[in-house]
Amino acid sequence: MSDTTALKELKTETILPYREFSVGIYREKKKLVVRKFELKGVVRIPLNEEYVLNIEDAITVMNIQFHKIHSFKLN
Secondary structure (H helix, E strand, C coil): CCEEEEEEEEEECCCCEEEEEEEEEEEEEEEEEEEEEEEEEEEEEEEEEECCCHHHHHHHHHHHHHHCCCCCCCC
């Protein structure tokens, strides 16, 4: 059995191109980690992982990763 516990998870999607993402805070072996996944059906493809020291830092990192998904630039 895995010893990873999800503390908070946000799911979002982009329109063009259509992609689904999940960003969450997890406790793994007494450490906090923030992970970003792309969702393809039931498959979760890991894109980013950052270990943090406390829950406040985890929330900040999670928000940064979440907003990077939706940042785009027009030429």
